Amino acid sequence: MDPTPGMATARIEAQTEGESRVLRATGRLDTEAAARLWPTAMKAAEGAPIVALDLAGLEAIDSAGAVMLLTAAPDAELRGAPDHAVALLERTRKALGTIPPPGPPAPWHPITAIGRATVNRGRDTVAGIAFIGEAVVTTLRVLTRPRLLRLADVLRHLDEVGTRAFPLTLLLGFLIGVILAYQSSIPLRRFGAEVFVPNLVGISLLRELGPLLAGVVLAGRTGSAFAAELGTMTVNEEVDALKIMGVDATAMLVLPRLVAATIAMPVLALLMNVAGLAGMTLIMGTLGYPWASVQSQLQQWLSLQDLAGGLFKAACFGLVIAGIGCRAGLSAGRGPRAVGDAATAAVVGGIVAIVVMDGVFAVLFFRLGI
Incomplete structure:
Protein backbone atom coordinates (compact mmCIF):
# COMPACT_ATOMS: atom_id res chain seq x y z
CA MET A 1 0.00 0.00 0.00
CA ILE A 99 6.35 -22.77 -2.46
CA PRO A 100 8.38 -22.20 0.70
CA PRO A 101 10.71 -19.20 0.51
CA PRO A 102 14.45 -19.95 0.27
CA GLY A 103 16.25 -19.86 3.56
CA PRO A 104 19.39 -17.90 4.28
CA PRO A 105 22.58 -19.34 2.76
CA ALA A 106 24.42 -21.70 5.03
CA PRO A 107 27.69 -20.37 6.40
CA TRP A 108 30.79 -21.77 4.75
CA HIS A 109 32.78 -24.14 6.92
CA PRO A 110 36.03 -25.65 5.54
CA ILE A 111 35.58 -29.00 7.27
CA THR A 112 32.00 -29.30 6.02
CA ALA A 113 33.04 -28.33 2.50
CA ILE A 114 35.82 -30.93 2.50
CA GLY A 115 33.45 -33.60 3.77
CA ARG A 116 30.80 -32.72 1.21
CA ALA A 117 33.36 -32.80 -1.61
CA THR A 118 34.66 -36.17 -0.39
CA VAL A 119 31.17 -37.66 -0.25
CA ASN A 120 30.32 -36.33 -3.72
CA ARG A 121 33.58 -37.70 -5.12
CA GLY A 122 32.85 -41.06 -3.53
CA ARG A 123 29.38 -41.14 -5.06
CA ASP A 124 30.82 -40.28 -8.48
CA THR A 125 33.38 -43.06 -8.10
CA VAL A 126 30.71 -45.60 -7.18
CA ALA A 127 28.56 -44.46 -10.11
CA GLY A 128 31.54 -44.79 -12.46
CA ILE A 129 32.26 -48.32 -11.24
CA ALA A 130 28.60 -49.19 -11.73
CA PHE A 131 28.77 -47.81 -15.28
CA ILE A 132 31.84 -49.93 -16.04
CA GLY A 133 30.16 -53.02 -14.62
CA GLU A 134 27.02 -52.40 -16.65
CA ALA A 135 29.09 -51.95 -19.82
CA VAL A 136 30.99 -55.20 -19.16
CA VAL A 137 27.78 -57.14 -18.51
CA THR A 138 26.20 -55.71 -21.66
CA THR A 139 29.28 -56.67 -23.70
CA LEU A 140 29.05 -60.25 -22.44
CA ARG A 141 25.36 -60.31 -23.35
CA VAL A 142 26.13 -59.07 -26.84
CA LEU A 143 28.71 -61.83 -27.30
CA THR A 144 25.97 -64.40 -26.74
CA ARG A 145 23.28 -62.38 -28.57
CA PRO A 146 25.03 -60.42 -31.35
CA ARG A 147 21.75 -59.03 -32.67
CA LEU A 148 21.67 -56.64 -29.67
CA LEU A 149 24.53 -54.68 -31.27
CA ARG A 150 23.20 -52.54 -34.12
CA LEU A 151 25.71 -52.64 -36.95
CA ALA A 152 24.26 -49.52 -38.58
CA ASP A 153 24.98 -47.48 -35.43
CA VAL A 154 28.54 -48.83 -35.26
CA LEU A 155 29.20 -47.84 -38.87
CA ARG A 156 27.69 -44.39 -38.33
CA HIS A 157 29.88 -43.77 -35.29
CA LEU A 158 32.92 -45.12 -37.15
CA ASP A 159 32.33 -42.47 -39.78
CA GLU A 160 31.99 -39.75 -37.12
CA VAL A 161 34.96 -40.89 -35.04
CA GLY A 162 37.32 -41.96 -37.79
CA THR A 163 36.64 -40.80 -41.33
CA ARG A 164 35.67 -37.23 -40.49
CA ALA A 165 38.70 -36.88 -38.20
CA PHE A 166 41.24 -37.85 -40.90
CA PRO A 167 41.95 -34.30 -42.20
CA LEU A 168 42.55 -32.87 -38.73
CA THR A 169 44.72 -35.84 -37.74
CA LEU A 170 46.86 -35.61 -40.88
CA LEU A 171 47.34 -31.86 -40.49
CA LEU A 172 48.23 -32.11 -36.82
CA GLY A 173 50.60 -35.04 -37.40
CA PHE A 174 52.40 -33.28 -40.23
CA LEU A 175 52.89 -30.12 -38.17
CA ILE A 176 54.11 -32.11 -35.17
CA GLY A 177 56.65 -33.87 -37.37
CA VAL A 178 57.89 -30.54 -38.74
CA ILE A 179 58.16 -29.03 -35.25
CA LEU A 180 59.95 -32.02 -33.76
CA ALA A 181 62.40 -32.19 -36.64
CA TYR A 182 63.30 -28.50 -36.40
CA GLN A 183 63.52 -28.41 -32.61
CA SER A 184 65.57 -31.61 -32.29
CA SER A 185 67.99 -30.60 -35.07
CA ILE A 186 69.07 -27.47 -33.15
CA PRO A 187 70.77 -29.23 -30.17
CA LEU A 188 71.97 -32.20 -32.28
CA ARG A 189 73.69 -29.84 -34.73
CA ARG A 190 76.18 -28.85 -32.02
CA PHE A 191 77.48 -32.40 -31.96
CA GLY A 192 77.19 -33.05 -35.70
CA ALA A 193 74.43 -35.57 -35.06
CA GLU A 194 71.60 -34.22 -37.20
CA VAL A 195 71.48 -37.56 -38.96
CA PHE A 196 69.86 -39.02 -35.81
CA VAL A 197 66.84 -36.70 -35.99
CA PRO A 198 64.76 -39.41 -37.76
CA ASN A 199 65.52 -41.81 -34.90
CA LEU A 200 64.34 -39.33 -32.27
CA VAL A 201 61.22 -38.25 -34.13
CA GLY A 202 60.30 -41.76 -35.26
CA ILE A 203 60.54 -43.35 -31.83
CA SER A 204 58.74 -40.41 -30.18
CA LEU A 205 55.86 -40.59 -32.64
CA LEU A 206 55.37 -44.35 -32.75
CA ARG A 207 55.70 -45.01 -29.02
CA GLU A 208 54.28 -41.88 -27.39
CA LEU A 209 53.20 -38.80 -29.32
CA GLY A 210 51.20 -40.50 -32.06
CA PRO A 211 48.74 -42.32 -29.76
CA LEU A 212 48.70 -39.47 -27.23
CA LEU A 213 47.95 -36.70 -29.73
CA ALA A 214 45.37 -38.85 -31.50
CA GLY A 215 43.74 -39.37 -28.10
CA VAL A 216 43.66 -35.62 -27.49
CA VAL A 217 41.98 -35.14 -30.87
CA LEU A 218 39.46 -37.87 -30.06
CA ALA A 219 38.70 -36.43 -26.61
CA GLY A 220 38.22 -32.87 -27.87
CA ARG A 221 36.31 -33.77 -31.00
CA THR A 222 34.43 -37.01 -30.32
CA GLY A 223 34.31 -37.38 -26.54
CA SER A 224 32.58 -34.02 -26.23
CA ALA A 225 30.19 -34.94 -29.05
CA PHE A 226 29.23 -38.20 -27.30
CA ALA A 227 28.64 -36.34 -24.03
CA ALA A 228 26.58 -33.60 -25.70
CA GLU A 229 24.43 -36.04 -27.67
CA LEU A 230 23.70 -38.36 -24.75
CA GLY A 231 23.37 -35.39 -22.40
CA THR A 232 20.68 -33.89 -24.61
CA MET A 233 18.84 -37.20 -24.65
CA THR A 234 19.10 -37.38 -20.86
CA VAL A 235 17.81 -33.84 -20.38
CA ASN A 236 14.89 -34.55 -22.74
CA GLU A 237 14.19 -37.78 -20.79
CA GLU A 238 14.67 -39.90 -23.92
CA VAL A 239 16.98 -42.29 -22.05
CA ASP A 240 14.33 -42.76 -19.35
CA ALA A 241 11.76 -43.45 -22.06
CA LEU A 242 13.98 -46.19 -23.52
CA LYS A 243 14.30 -47.82 -20.10
CA ILE A 244 10.54 -47.65 -19.54
CA MET A 245 9.97 -49.37 -22.90
CA GLY A 246 12.35 -52.16 -21.85
CA VAL A 247 15.15 -51.20 -24.25
CA ASP A 248 18.70 -51.73 -23.00
CA ALA A 249 20.07 -48.16 -23.19
CA THR A 250 23.65 -49.34 -22.70
CA ALA A 251 23.50 -51.75 -25.62
CA MET A 252 21.76 -49.23 -27.85
CA LEU A 253 23.58 -46.00 -26.97
CA VAL A 254 26.89 -46.82 -25.30
CA LEU A 255 28.22 -50.04 -26.80
CA PRO A 256 28.25 -48.88 -30.47
CA ARG A 257 30.24 -45.80 -29.46
CA LEU A 258 32.73 -47.85 -27.46
CA VAL A 259 33.28 -50.28 -30.35
CA ALA A 260 33.64 -47.48 -32.91
CA ALA A 261 36.15 -45.50 -30.83
CA THR A 262 38.21 -48.60 -30.02
CA ILE A 263 38.44 -49.55 -33.71
CA ALA A 264 39.05 -46.04 -35.04
CA MET A 265 41.72 -44.90 -32.57
CA PRO A 266 44.55 -47.17 -33.85
CA VAL A 267 43.81 -45.95 -37.38
CA LEU A 268 44.00 -42.32 -36.25
CA ALA A 269 47.25 -43.01 -34.40
CA LEU A 270 48.70 -44.68 -37.51
CA LEU A 271 47.73 -41.69 -39.65
CA MET A 272 49.30 -39.39 -37.07
CA ASN A 273 52.53 -41.39 -37.25
CA VAL A 274 52.64 -41.41 -41.06
CA ALA A 275 51.91 -37.69 -41.31
CA GLY A 276 54.52 -36.89 -38.65
CA LEU A 277 57.19 -38.95 -40.43
CA ALA A 278 56.29 -37.22 -43.70
CA GLY A 279 56.73 -33.80 -42.08
CA MET A 280 60.05 -34.88 -40.56
CA THR A 281 61.25 -36.21 -43.93
CA LEU A 282 60.44 -32.91 -45.60
CA ILE A 283 62.48 -30.97 -43.04
CA MET A 284 65.36 -33.42 -43.30
CA GLY A 285 65.40 -32.79 -47.06
CA THR A 286 65.69 -29.04 -46.47
CA LEU A 287 68.63 -29.75 -44.13
CA GLY A 288 70.45 -31.65 -46.87
CA TYR A 289 69.64 -35.26 -45.96
CA PRO A 290 68.13 -37.36 -48.79
CA TRP A 291 65.28 -39.81 -48.40
CA ALA A 292 67.66 -42.78 -48.50
CA SER A 293 69.45 -41.54 -45.37
CA VAL A 294 66.21 -40.99 -43.52
CA GLN A 295 64.89 -44.38 -44.58
CA SER A 296 68.07 -46.10 -43.43
CA GLN A 297 67.86 -44.55 -39.97
CA LEU A 298 64.18 -45.41 -39.59
CA GLN A 299 64.69 -49.03 -40.66
CA GLN A 300 67.65 -49.39 -38.31
CA TRP A 301 66.07 -47.94 -35.17
CA LEU A 302 62.33 -48.55 -35.51
CA SER A 303 60.75 -51.94 -35.05
CA LEU A 304 57.32 -53.49 -35.45
CA GLN A 305 57.18 -53.79 -31.68
CA ASP A 306 57.27 -49.99 -31.33
CA LEU A 307 54.37 -49.63 -33.75
CA ALA A 308 52.34 -52.44 -32.16
CA GLY A 309 52.81 -51.01 -28.67
CA GLY A 310 51.65 -47.57 -29.81
CA LEU A 311 48.59 -48.96 -31.59
CA PHE A 312 47.67 -51.04 -28.54
CA LYS A 313 47.82 -47.93 -26.36
CA ALA A 314 45.72 -46.07 -28.92
CA ALA A 315 42.98 -48.72 -28.76
CA CYS A 316 42.93 -48.48 -24.96
CA PHE A 317 42.80 -44.69 -25.17
CA GLY A 318 39.84 -44.85 -27.55
CA LEU A 319 37.91 -47.20 -25.28
CA VAL A 320 38.49 -45.01 -22.20
CA ILE A 321 37.68 -41.72 -23.96
CA ALA A 322 34.43 -43.08 -25.39
CA GLY A 323 33.47 -44.52 -22.01
CA ILE A 324 34.12 -41.23 -20.21
CA GLY A 325 32.14 -39.30 -22.84
CA CYS A 326 29.16 -41.67 -22.61
CA ARG A 327 29.27 -41.67 -18.82
CA ALA A 328 29.33 -37.85 -18.71
CA GLY A 329 26.35 -37.65 -21.06
CA LEU A 330 24.22 -40.21 -19.24
CA SER A 331 24.91 -38.59 -15.85
CA ALA A 332 23.99 -35.07 -17.03
CA GLY A 333 21.64 -33.08 -14.84
CA ARG A 334 18.37 -31.44 -15.77
CA GLY A 335 19.32 -27.74 -15.83
CA PRO A 336 20.11 -25.52 -18.80
CA ARG A 337 23.85 -25.94 -18.23
CA ALA A 338 23.71 -29.73 -18.03
CA VAL A 339 24.81 -30.45 -21.60
CA GLY A 340 27.68 -27.95 -21.49
CA ASP A 341 28.90 -29.31 -18.16
CA ALA A 342 28.74 -32.85 -19.51
CA ALA A 343 30.80 -31.95 -22.60
CA THR A 344 33.38 -30.15 -20.45
CA ALA A 345 33.64 -33.10 -18.08
CA ALA A 346 34.09 -35.47 -21.02
CA VAL A 347 36.96 -33.48 -22.56
CA VAL A 348 38.79 -32.82 -19.29
CA GLY A 349 38.26 -36.34 -18.00
CA GLY A 350 39.32 -37.91 -21.29
CA ILE A 351 42.57 -35.93 -21.58
CA VAL A 352 43.51 -36.52 -17.93
CA ALA A 353 42.71 -40.23 -18.24
CA ILE A 354 44.87 -40.82 -21.33
CA VAL A 355 47.81 -38.91 -19.83
CA VAL A 356 47.60 -41.02 -16.66
CA MET A 357 47.25 -44.21 -18.70
CA ASP A 358 50.22 -43.21 -20.86
CA GLY A 359 52.33 -42.86 -17.71
CA VAL A 360 51.20 -46.29 -16.50
CA PHE A 361 52.01 -47.83 -19.88
CA ALA A 362 55.43 -46.16 -19.89
CA VAL A 363 56.31 -47.71 -16.52
CA LEU A 364 54.83 -51.07 -17.53
CA PHE A 365 56.68 -51.22 -20.85
CA PHE A 366 59.93 -50.23 -19.14
CA ARG A 367 59.55 -53.00 -16.57
CA LEU A 368 58.70 -55.56 -19.24
CA GLY A 369 61.56 -54.38 -21.47
CA ILE A 370 59.23 -53.64 -24.38
Whole structure:
Protein backbone atom coordinates (compact mmCIF):
# COMPACT_ATOMS: atom_id res chain seq x y z
CA MET A 1 0.00 0.00 0.00
CA ASP A 2 1.16 3.53 -0.59
CA PRO A 3 2.48 5.42 2.43
CA THR A 4 0.08 7.95 3.97
CA PRO A 5 1.11 10.90 6.18
CA GLY A 6 0.24 10.44 9.83
CA MET A 7 0.58 6.67 9.94
CA ALA A 8 2.22 5.44 13.15
CA THR A 9 5.55 3.65 13.29
CA ALA A 10 5.08 -0.11 13.34
CA ARG A 11 5.56 -1.96 16.61
CA ILE A 12 5.30 -5.60 17.55
CA GLU A 13 5.21 -7.20 21.00
CA ALA A 14 4.20 -10.45 22.66
CA GLN A 15 1.59 -10.39 25.42
CA THR A 16 0.51 -13.11 27.81
CA GLU A 17 -3.15 -13.87 28.38
CA GLY A 18 -3.38 -16.52 31.06
CA GLU A 19 -1.42 -19.49 29.72
CA SER A 20 -1.62 -18.26 26.12
CA ARG A 21 0.53 -15.82 24.23
CA VAL A 22 -0.69 -13.19 21.77
CA LEU A 23 1.46 -11.31 19.25
CA ARG A 24 0.26 -7.69 18.89
CA ALA A 25 1.20 -5.60 15.85
CA THR A 26 0.41 -1.90 15.39
CA GLY A 27 1.21 0.85 12.90
CA ARG A 28 2.40 0.46 9.32
CA LEU A 29 3.95 -2.99 8.81
CA ASP A 30 5.71 -2.54 5.45
CA THR A 31 8.96 -3.93 4.07
CA GLU A 32 11.16 -1.50 5.99
CA ALA A 33 9.34 -2.17 9.24
CA ALA A 34 9.44 -5.93 8.66
CA ALA A 35 13.22 -5.84 8.18
CA ARG A 36 13.59 -3.83 11.41
CA LEU A 37 11.18 -5.92 13.47
CA TRP A 38 12.09 -9.38 12.14
CA PRO A 39 14.51 -10.28 15.01
CA THR A 40 11.93 -9.09 17.55
CA ALA A 41 9.17 -11.19 15.98
CA MET A 42 11.37 -14.30 15.81
CA LYS A 43 12.43 -13.84 19.43
CA ALA A 44 8.79 -13.44 20.45
CA ALA A 45 7.97 -16.70 18.67
CA GLU A 46 10.38 -18.62 20.91
CA GLY A 47 9.02 -20.51 23.88
CA ALA A 48 5.31 -21.13 24.15
CA PRO A 49 3.43 -21.04 20.84
CA ILE A 50 1.52 -17.92 19.85
CA VAL A 51 -2.21 -18.64 19.65
CA ALA A 52 -3.44 -15.32 18.24
CA LEU A 53 -2.38 -12.29 16.23
CA ASP A 54 -3.89 -9.05 17.55
CA LEU A 55 -4.02 -6.75 14.51
CA ALA A 56 -6.63 -4.25 15.72
CA GLY A 57 -4.06 -1.44 15.75
CA LEU A 58 -2.64 -2.34 12.32
CA GLU A 59 -2.88 0.54 9.85
CA ALA A 60 -1.17 -0.96 6.78
CA ILE A 61 0.62 -4.19 5.80
CA ASP A 62 2.39 -5.52 2.73
CA SER A 63 3.64 -8.98 1.73
CA ALA A 64 6.90 -8.65 3.70
CA GLY A 65 4.98 -7.91 6.90
CA ALA A 66 2.59 -10.76 6.22
CA VAL A 67 5.50 -13.20 5.74
CA MET A 68 7.01 -12.04 9.05
CA LEU A 69 3.77 -12.54 10.97
CA LEU A 70 3.05 -15.95 9.46
CA THR A 71 6.62 -17.10 10.04
CA ALA A 72 6.42 -16.12 13.70
CA ALA A 73 2.91 -17.52 14.22
CA PRO A 74 1.86 -19.76 11.32
CA ASP A 75 -1.23 -21.23 13.01
CA ALA A 76 -2.34 -18.23 15.07
CA GLU A 77 -5.89 -16.87 15.10
CA LEU A 78 -6.46 -13.42 13.58
CA ARG A 79 -8.08 -10.86 15.92
CA GLY A 80 -9.37 -7.44 14.89
CA ALA A 81 -7.57 -7.48 11.54
CA PRO A 82 -8.87 -5.16 8.78
CA ASP A 83 -10.40 -6.84 5.76
CA HIS A 84 -7.48 -5.98 3.47
CA ALA A 85 -5.02 -7.43 6.00
CA VAL A 86 -7.04 -10.64 6.33
CA ALA A 87 -7.11 -11.07 2.54
CA LEU A 88 -3.36 -10.45 2.22
CA LEU A 89 -2.53 -12.83 5.07
CA GLU A 90 -4.67 -15.60 3.54
CA ARG A 91 -3.03 -15.18 0.13
CA THR A 92 0.41 -15.19 1.73
CA ARG A 93 -0.45 -18.26 3.80
CA LYS A 94 -1.44 -20.17 0.65
CA ALA A 95 1.71 -19.05 -1.16
CA LEU A 96 3.95 -20.12 1.71
CA GLY A 97 2.21 -23.48 1.80
CA THR A 98 2.88 -24.23 -1.86
CA ILE A 99 6.35 -22.77 -2.46
CA PRO A 100 8.38 -22.20 0.70
CA PRO A 101 10.71 -19.20 0.51
CA PRO A 102 14.45 -19.95 0.27
CA GLY A 103 16.25 -19.86 3.56
CA PRO A 104 19.39 -17.90 4.28
CA PRO A 105 22.58 -19.34 2.76
CA ALA A 106 24.42 -21.70 5.03
CA PRO A 107 27.69 -20.37 6.40
CA TRP A 108 30.79 -21.77 4.75
CA HIS A 109 32.78 -24.14 6.92
CA PRO A 110 36.03 -25.65 5.54
CA ILE A 111 35.58 -29.00 7.27
CA THR A 112 32.00 -29.30 6.02
CA ALA A 113 33.04 -28.33 2.50
CA ILE A 114 35.82 -30.93 2.50
CA GLY A 115 33.45 -33.60 3.77
CA ARG A 116 30.80 -32.72 1.21
CA ALA A 117 33.36 -32.80 -1.61
CA THR A 118 34.66 -36.17 -0.39
CA VAL A 119 31.17 -37.66 -0.25
CA ASN A 120 30.32 -36.33 -3.72
CA ARG A 121 33.58 -37.70 -5.12
CA GLY A 122 32.85 -41.06 -3.53
CA ARG A 123 29.38 -41.14 -5.06
CA ASP A 124 30.82 -40.28 -8.48
CA THR A 125 33.38 -43.06 -8.10
CA VAL A 126 30.71 -45.60 -7.18
CA ALA A 127 28.56 -44.46 -10.11
CA GLY A 128 31.54 -44.79 -12.46
CA ILE A 129 32.26 -48.32 -11.24
CA ALA A 130 28.60 -49.19 -11.73
CA PHE A 131 28.77 -47.81 -15.28
CA ILE A 132 31.84 -49.93 -16.04
CA GLY A 133 30.16 -53.02 -14.62
CA GLU A 134 27.02 -52.40 -16.65
CA ALA A 135 29.09 -51.95 -19.82
CA VAL A 136 30.99 -55.20 -19.16
CA VAL A 137 27.78 -57.14 -18.51
CA THR A 138 26.20 -55.71 -21.66
CA THR A 139 29.28 -56.67 -23.70
CA LEU A 140 29.05 -60.25 -22.44
CA ARG A 141 25.36 -60.31 -23.35
CA VAL A 142 26.13 -59.07 -26.84
CA LEU A 143 28.71 -61.83 -27.30
CA THR A 144 25.97 -64.40 -26.74
CA ARG A 145 23.28 -62.38 -28.57
CA PRO A 146 25.03 -60.42 -31.35
CA ARG A 147 21.75 -59.03 -32.67
CA LEU A 148 21.67 -56.64 -29.67
CA LEU A 149 24.53 -54.68 -31.27
CA ARG A 150 23.20 -52.54 -34.12
CA LEU A 151 25.71 -52.64 -36.95
CA ALA A 152 24.26 -49.52 -38.58
CA ASP A 153 24.98 -47.48 -35.43
CA VAL A 154 28.54 -48.83 -35.26
CA LEU A 155 29.20 -47.84 -38.87
CA ARG A 156 27.69 -44.39 -38.33
CA HIS A 157 29.88 -43.77 -35.29
CA LEU A 158 32.92 -45.12 -37.15
CA ASP A 159 32.33 -42.47 -39.78
CA GLU A 160 31.99 -39.75 -37.12
CA VAL A 161 34.96 -40.89 -35.04
CA GLY A 162 37.32 -41.96 -37.79
CA THR A 163 36.64 -40.80 -41.33
CA ARG A 164 35.67 -37.23 -40.49
CA ALA A 165 38.70 -36.88 -38.20
CA PHE A 166 41.24 -37.85 -40.90
CA PRO A 167 41.95 -34.30 -42.20
CA LEU A 168 42.55 -32.87 -38.73
CA THR A 169 44.72 -35.84 -37.74
CA LEU A 170 46.86 -35.61 -40.88
CA LEU A 171 47.34 -31.86 -40.49
CA LEU A 172 48.23 -32.11 -36.82
CA GLY A 173 50.60 -35.04 -37.40
CA PHE A 174 52.40 -33.28 -40.23
CA LEU A 175 52.89 -30.12 -38.17
CA ILE A 176 54.11 -32.11 -35.17
CA GLY A 177 56.65 -33.87 -37.37
CA VAL A 178 57.89 -30.54 -38.74
CA ILE A 179 58.16 -29.03 -35.25
CA LEU A 180 59.95 -32.02 -33.76
CA ALA A 181 62.40 -32.19 -36.64
CA TYR A 182 63.30 -28.50 -36.40
CA GLN A 183 63.52 -28.41 -32.61
CA SER A 184 65.57 -31.61 -32.29
CA SER A 185 67.99 -30.60 -35.07
CA ILE A 186 69.07 -27.47 -33.15
CA PRO A 187 70.77 -29.23 -30.17
CA LEU A 188 71.97 -32.20 -32.28
CA ARG A 189 73.69 -29.84 -34.73
CA ARG A 190 76.18 -28.85 -32.02
CA PHE A 191 77.48 -32.40 -31.96
CA GLY A 192 77.19 -33.05 -35.70
CA ALA A 193 74.43 -35.57 -35.06
CA GLU A 194 71.60 -34.22 -37.20
CA VAL A 195 71.48 -37.56 -38.96
CA PHE A 196 69.86 -39.02 -35.81
CA VAL A 197 66.84 -36.70 -35.99
CA PRO A 198 64.76 -39.41 -37.76
CA ASN A 199 65.52 -41.81 -34.90
CA LEU A 200 64.34 -39.33 -32.27
CA VAL A 201 61.22 -38.25 -34.13
CA GLY A 202 60.30 -41.76 -35.26
CA ILE A 203 60.54 -43.35 -31.83
CA SER A 204 58.74 -40.41 -30.18
CA LEU A 205 55.86 -40.59 -32.64
CA LEU A 206 55.37 -44.35 -32.75
CA ARG A 207 55.70 -45.01 -29.02
CA GLU A 208 54.28 -41.88 -27.39
CA LEU A 209 53.20 -38.80 -29.32
CA GLY A 210 51.20 -40.50 -32.06
CA PRO A 211 48.74 -42.32 -29.76
CA LEU A 212 48.70 -39.47 -27.23
CA LEU A 213 47.95 -36.70 -29.73
CA ALA A 214 45.37 -38.85 -31.50
CA GLY A 215 43.74 -39.37 -28.10
CA VAL A 216 43.66 -35.62 -27.49
CA VAL A 217 41.98 -35.14 -30.87
CA LEU A 218 39.46 -37.87 -30.06
CA ALA A 219 38.70 -36.43 -26.61
CA GLY A 220 38.22 -32.87 -27.87
CA ARG A 221 36.31 -33.77 -31.00
CA THR A 222 34.43 -37.01 -30.32
CA GLY A 223 34.31 -37.38 -26.54
CA SER A 224 32.58 -34.02 -26.23
CA ALA A 225 30.19 -34.94 -29.05
CA PHE A 226 29.23 -38.20 -27.30
CA ALA A 227 28.64 -36.34 -24.03
CA ALA A 228 26.58 -33.60 -25.70
CA GLU A 229 24.43 -36.04 -27.67
CA LEU A 230 23.70 -38.36 -24.75
CA GLY A 231 23.37 -35.39 -22.40
CA THR A 232 20.68 -33.89 -24.61
CA MET A 233 18.84 -37.20 -24.65
CA THR A 234 19.10 -37.38 -20.86
CA VAL A 235 17.81 -33.84 -20.38
CA ASN A 236 14.89 -34.55 -22.74
CA GLU A 237 14.19 -37.78 -20.79
CA GLU A 238 14.67 -39.90 -23.92
CA VAL A 239 16.98 -42.29 -22.05
CA ASP A 240 14.33 -42.76 -19.35
CA ALA A 241 11.76 -43.45 -22.06
CA LEU A 242 13.98 -46.19 -23.52
CA LYS A 243 14.30 -47.82 -20.10
CA ILE A 244 10.54 -47.65 -19.54
CA MET A 245 9.97 -49.37 -22.90
CA GLY A 246 12.35 -52.16 -21.85
CA VAL A 247 15.15 -51.20 -24.25
CA ASP A 248 18.70 -51.73 -23.00
CA ALA A 249 20.07 -48.16 -23.19
CA THR A 250 23.65 -49.34 -22.70
CA ALA A 251 23.50 -51.75 -25.62
CA MET A 252 21.76 -49.23 -27.85
CA LEU A 253 23.58 -46.00 -26.97
CA VAL A 254 26.89 -46.82 -25.30
CA LEU A 255 28.22 -50.04 -26.80
CA PRO A 256 28.25 -48.88 -30.47
CA ARG A 257 30.24 -45.80 -29.46
CA LEU A 258 32.73 -47.85 -27.46
CA VAL A 259 33.28 -50.28 -30.35
CA ALA A 260 33.64 -47.48 -32.91
CA ALA A 261 36.15 -45.50 -30.83
CA THR A 262 38.21 -48.60 -30.02
CA ILE A 263 38.44 -49.55 -33.71
CA ALA A 264 39.05 -46.04 -35.04
CA MET A 265 41.72 -44.90 -32.57
CA PRO A 266 44.55 -47.17 -33.85
CA VAL A 267 43.81 -45.95 -37.38
CA LEU A 268 44.00 -42.32 -36.25
CA ALA A 269 47.25 -43.01 -34.40
CA LEU A 270 48.70 -44.68 -37.51
CA LEU A 271 47.73 -41.69 -39.65
CA MET A 272 49.30 -39.39 -37.07
CA ASN A 273 52.53 -41.39 -37.25
CA VAL A 274 52.64 -41.41 -41.06
CA ALA A 275 51.91 -37.69 -41.31
CA GLY A 276 54.52 -36.89 -38.65
CA LEU A 277 57.19 -38.95 -40.43
CA ALA A 278 56.29 -37.22 -43.70
CA GLY A 279 56.73 -33.80 -42.08
CA MET A 280 60.05 -34.88 -40.56
CA THR A 281 61.25 -36.21 -43.93
CA LEU A 282 60.44 -32.91 -45.60
CA ILE A 283 62.48 -30.97 -43.04
CA MET A 284 65.36 -33.42 -43.30
CA GLY A 285 65.40 -32.79 -47.06
CA THR A 286 65.69 -29.04 -46.47
CA LEU A 287 68.63 -29.75 -44.13
CA GLY A 288 70.45 -31.65 -46.87
CA TYR A 289 69.64 -35.26 -45.96
CA PRO A 290 68.13 -37.36 -48.79
CA TRP A 291 65.28 -39.81 -48.40
CA ALA A 292 67.66 -42.78 -48.50
CA SER A 293 69.45 -41.54 -45.37
CA VAL A 294 66.21 -40.99 -43.52
CA GLN A 295 64.89 -44.38 -44.58
CA SER A 296 68.07 -46.10 -43.43
CA GLN A 297 67.86 -44.55 -39.97
CA LEU A 298 64.18 -45.41 -39.59
CA GLN A 299 64.69 -49.03 -40.66
CA GLN A 300 67.65 -49.39 -38.31
CA TRP A 301 66.07 -47.94 -35.17
CA LEU A 302 62.33 -48.55 -35.51
CA SER A 303 60.75 -51.94 -35.05
CA LEU A 304 57.32 -53.49 -35.45
CA GLN A 305 57.18 -53.79 -31.68
CA ASP A 306 57.27 -49.99 -31.33
CA LEU A 307 54.37 -49.63 -33.75
CA ALA A 308 52.34 -52.44 -32.16
CA GLY A 309 52.81 -51.01 -28.67
CA GLY A 310 51.65 -47.57 -29.81
CA LEU A 311 48.59 -48.96 -31.59
CA PHE A 312 47.67 -51.04 -28.54
CA LYS A 313 47.82 -47.93 -26.36
CA ALA A 314 45.72 -46.07 -28.92
CA ALA A 315 42.98 -48.72 -28.76
CA CYS A 316 42.93 -48.48 -24.96
CA PHE A 317 42.80 -44.69 -25.17
CA GLY A 318 39.84 -44.85 -27.55
CA LEU A 319 37.91 -47.20 -25.28
CA VAL A 320 38.49 -45.01 -22.20
CA ILE A 321 37.68 -41.72 -23.96
CA ALA A 322 34.43 -43.08 -25.39
CA GLY A 323 33.47 -44.52 -22.01
CA ILE A 324 34.12 -41.23 -20.21
CA GLY A 325 32.14 -39.30 -22.84
CA CYS A 326 29.16 -41.67 -22.61
CA ARG A 327 29.27 -41.67 -18.82
CA ALA A 328 29.33 -37.85 -18.71
CA GLY A 329 26.35 -37.65 -21.06
CA LEU A 330 24.22 -40.21 -19.24
CA SER A 331 24.91 -38.59 -15.85
CA ALA A 332 23.99 -35.07 -17.03
CA GLY A 333 21.64 -33.08 -14.84
CA ARG A 334 18.37 -31.44 -15.77
CA GLY A 335 19.32 -27.74 -15.83
CA PRO A 336 20.11 -25.52 -18.80
CA ARG A 337 23.85 -25.94 -18.23
CA ALA A 338 23.71 -29.73 -18.03
CA VAL A 339 24.81 -30.45 -21.60
CA GLY A 340 27.68 -27.95 -21.49
CA ASP A 341 28.90 -29.31 -18.16
CA ALA A 342 28.74 -32.85 -19.51
CA ALA A 343 30.80 -31.95 -22.60
CA THR A 344 33.38 -30.15 -20.45
CA ALA A 345 33.64 -33.10 -18.08
CA ALA A 346 34.09 -35.47 -21.02
CA VAL A 347 36.96 -33.48 -22.56
CA VAL A 348 38.79 -32.82 -19.29
CA GLY A 349 38.26 -36.34 -18.00
CA GLY A 350 39.32 -37.91 -21.29
CA ILE A 351 42.57 -35.93 -21.58
CA VAL A 352 43.51 -36.52 -17.93
CA ALA A 353 42.71 -40.23 -18.24
CA ILE A 354 44.87 -40.82 -21.33
CA VAL A 355 47.81 -38.91 -19.83
CA VAL A 356 47.60 -41.02 -16.66
CA MET A 357 47.25 -44.21 -18.70
CA ASP A 358 50.22 -43.21 -20.86
CA GLY A 359 52.33 -42.86 -17.71
CA VAL A 360 51.20 -46.29 -16.50
CA PHE A 361 52.01 -47.83 -19.88
CA ALA A 362 55.43 -46.16 -19.89
CA VAL A 363 56.31 -47.71 -16.52
CA LEU A 364 54.83 -51.07 -17.53
CA PHE A 365 56.68 -51.22 -20.85
CA PHE A 366 59.93 -50.23 -19.14
CA ARG A 367 59.55 -53.00 -16.57
CA LEU A 368 58.70 -55.56 -19.24
CA GLY A 369 61.56 -54.38 -21.47
CA ILE A 370 59.23 -53.64 -24.38
